[in-house]
Amino acid sequence: MSNDELILLNYWPSLFGARVRIALEEKGLKYEYREEDLPNKSPLLLEMNPVYKKIPVLIHNGKPICESNIIAQYIDEVWNDRAPLLPSDPYEKAQARFWASYSDKIRDVGWKITYRKNNEEAVESKNELLEMLKALEGALGDEPYFGGENFGYVDISLIGCYMMFYTYETYANFSIEAECPKLIAWVKRCLERKSVSKSLGDPKIVYEIAVEWGKRLGLGLSTSLSACTVLSSLESEDFWRGRVKINKRDGDH
Amino acid sequence: MGGDEVILLNYWMSMFGARVRIALEEKGLNYEYREEDLQNKSPLLLQMNPVHKKIPVLIHNGKPICESNIIVQYIDEFWNDKAPLLPSDPYEKAQARFWADYIDKKLYDSGGKITWYKNKEDAEEGKKELLEIFKALEGALGDKPYFGGENFGYVDISLIGFYMRFHAYETIANFSIEAERPKLMAWVKRCLERKSVAKSLSDPKTVYETVLKFRKIRGLD
Numbered sequence: 159m160s161n162d163e164l165i166l167l168n169y170w171p172s173l174f175g176a177r178v179r180i181a182l183e184e185k186g187l188k189y190e191y192r193e194e195d196l197p198n199k200s201p202l203l204l205e206m207n208p209v210y211k212k213i214p215v216l217i218h219n220g221k222p223i224c225e226s227n228i229i230a231q232y233i234d235e236v237w238n239d240r241a242p243l244l245p246s247d248p249y250e251k252a253q254a255r256f257w258a259s260y261s262d263k264i265r266d267v268g269w270k271i272t273y274r275k276n277n278e279e280a281v282e283s284k285n286e287l288l289e290m291l292k293a294l295e296g297a298l299g300d301e302p303y304f305g306g307e308n309f310g311y312v313d314i315s316l317i318g319c320y321m322m323f324y325t326y327e328t329y330a331n332f333s334i335e336a337e338c339p340k341l342i343a344w345v346k347r348c349l350e351r352k353s354v355s356k357s358l359g360d361p362k363i364v365y366e367i368a369v370e371w372g373k374r375l376g377l378g379l380s381t382s383l384s385a386c387t388v389l390s391s392l393e394s395e396d397f398w399r400g401r402v403k404i405n406k407r408d409g410d411h
Numbered sequence: 412m413g414g415d416e417v418i419l420l421n422y423w424m425s426m427f428g429a430r431v432r433i434a435l436e437e438k439g440l441n442y443e444y445r446e447e448d449l450q451n452k453s454p455l456l457l458q459m460n461p462v463h464k465k466i467p468v469l470i471h472n473g474k475p476i477c478e479s480n481i482i483v484q485y486i487d488e489f490w491n492d493k494a495p496l497l498p499s500d501p502y503e504k505a506q507a508r509f510w511a512d513y514i515d516k517k518l519y520d521s522g523g524k525i526t527w528y529k530n531k532e533d534a535e536e537g538k539k540e541l542l543e544i545f546k547a548l549e550g551a552l553g554d555k556p557y558f559g560g561e562n563f564g565y566v567d568i569s570l571i572g573f574y575m576r577f578h579a580y581e582t583i584a585n586f587s588i589e590a591e592r593p594k595l596m597a598w599v600k601r602c603l604e605r606k607s608v609a610k611s612l613s614d615p616k617t618v619y620e621t622v623l624k625f626r627k628i629r630g631l632d
Contacts, residue, residue: 209513209547221502228508235501248488249474255481260462293462 164189165217167203169196171364173265173318174226175214176357180314181230183353185237227258230314243311257297257304258315264290268322271330272368273377284330291338298344309351317348317358324361325368417442418470420456422449424618426519427479428467429572429611434483436607437563438490480511483568497565510551510558511569517544518573525584526576526622527631538584545592552598563605571602571612578615579622 166182166189168175182189194203194213206215206222216223216232223229234243245251267290270283294316298304304312323334323345335342348354371377419435419442421428435442447456447466459468459475469476469485476482487496498504521544524537548570552558558566577588577599589596602608626632 218502223502223505223509225509225512228505228512231508232501232505235504248485249471249476251488252476252481252485255484256476256478259478259481 162187163217163219165192166190167192167194167200167206167213167215167217169194169213170359171321171367172213173321176318176321176359177226177314178214178216178229178233179357180317180353181233181243183356184241184243184309184314185233186240187233187237227262227315230258230311234311242308243305243314245305245310254305254311257294257312260290261294261312261316261319264316264319265322268319268326271326273372273375274329280330284326284332287326288332288334288337291334291341295338295340298340302347303344309348313344313348317345317354320345320349321358321361321364322368325365328365329368414472415440416470416472418445419443420445420447420453420459420466420468420470422447422466423613424575424621425466426572426575429575430479430568431467431469431482431486432611433568433571433607434486434496436610437494437496437568438486439493440486440490480515480569483565487565495562495564496559496568498559507559507565510548510566513544513547514566514569514573518570522573522576522580525580527626527629528583529631534584538580538586541580542586542591545588545595549592549594552594556601557598563602567598567602571599571608574599574603575612575615575618576622579619582619583622 164182164187166175166178168179168191170193179191192200192202194200196213199211202217203213203215204211206217207213207224210224212224214224214226214229216229218232218236223232230243244254264287267283267287271280271287274280274283294304297312301307303309304316326332327334349358417435417440419428419431421432421444423446432444445453445455447453449466452464455470456466456468457464459470460466460477463477465477467477467479467482469482471485471489476485483496497507517540521537521540524540525534528534528537551566555561557563558570580586581588603612623632
């Protein structure tokens with residue numbers, strides 16, 4: 159497999175992209191990292207992910223694989239001679255897929271904390287997030303990792319969210335550690351792994367970027383738009399081409 | 412494997428439940444089917460799927476597996492001696508998972524804009540989105556008989572259950588899926604010839620009538 163060409167198209171604050179970076183590192187794979195400028199997506203990204211036009215995309219010997227959890231499973235199956243990410247037992251595998259799929263929803267809930275319509279939506283979303291994190295703590299149990307003794311697929315799926323924790327906590331004025339100490343203990347354990355520390359961006363810089371996007375888009379308190387409207391606008395090509403505007407707050411420059 | 416106990420908790424109208432029924436039939440498995448009353452969920456359902464409290468749930472020798480696409484992969488991996496549902500090649504497998512995930516992300520919500528419309532614009536929007544989604548799926552199908560290629564497989568199983576809702580979508584939003592997406596309908600007809608599919612799909616007219624009934628209950632009509 160020494161002739162494998164691997165390219166990862168990514169945006170460094172993305173918790174989905176982090177999954178792929180961690181999986182590649184865990185397998186000890188060499189790859190070319192390419193940072194995408196989201197308002198200015200490369201022709202390669204648009205060609206390799208025509209359906210969603212989103213990062214991350216892994217390009218393996220010229221062929222694209224899209225959707226972060228699917229990419230992580232692909233990496234595990236192709237490079238199956240080392241560092242297994244998923245369990246071998248079909249039942250344990252199904253449980254791992256269940257929790258990885260569950261962790262997909264965290265970004266959407268977190269979005270509503272950050273770019274909320276009003277205080278009520280922020281509080282509601284904060285409570286929803288804490289419920290989800292507590293359910294994940296339940297799944298973790300007393301094991302060091304979701305994979306049991308070994309760091310694996312669910313750990314990889316979830317740990318990228320840590321980049322956003324500081325943002326959520328600051329926007330909604332709460333402490334995830336106070337509410338979910340077991341989960342934060344698990345976070346700290348993961349951060350000791352080289353694959354993770356290499357792949358996660360600084361949460362404080364992620365927060366500054368979130369604030370900047372908020373200002374740029376006129377989001378947050380006193381905007382009349384719901385977070386979901388904004389999220390779907392941001393995901394549309396028309397928005398990035400300036401054809402769809404999001405109303406600014408009164409008094410914004 | 413003669414001692415396997417397999418129970419499926421389902422709701423007859425669910426396109427997600429249909430996936431599991433079809434997979435079980437394709438593998439020739441015996442199982443106990445239990446119909447859930449969604450207004451009155453059984454203690455077993457709440458116990459076996461405490462996180463989402465939804466059907467379908469497969470209970471294999473007392474242990475639950477939830478989320479239809481995850482259940483189908485489990486069935487394929489556990490009973491791996493016959494009728495493979497996913498490709499063996501990792502790249503083809505990733506493509507199959509991509510399209511099954513696409514169906515999950517897009518079809519239910521867009522179809523829901525039609526079935527649960529509040530005003531005409533919702534239904535129109537839903538119809539446009541649905542036709543776009545079907546176009547993308549026709550592209551993925553290409554000239555193959557099934558999404559799985561020569562063999563009926565995971566993506567076919569993921570999608571065909573939605574056929575139960577086609578009559579409802581067409582009647583409510585006043586269009587013909589066959590006229591707009593003939594390739595997709597040709598694939599539907601091919602799938603309906605399979606015993607596993609014919610056994611697992613409920614009658615689209617009954618589904619439509621039930622949708623109308625729910626619309627009244629929800630105060631939409």
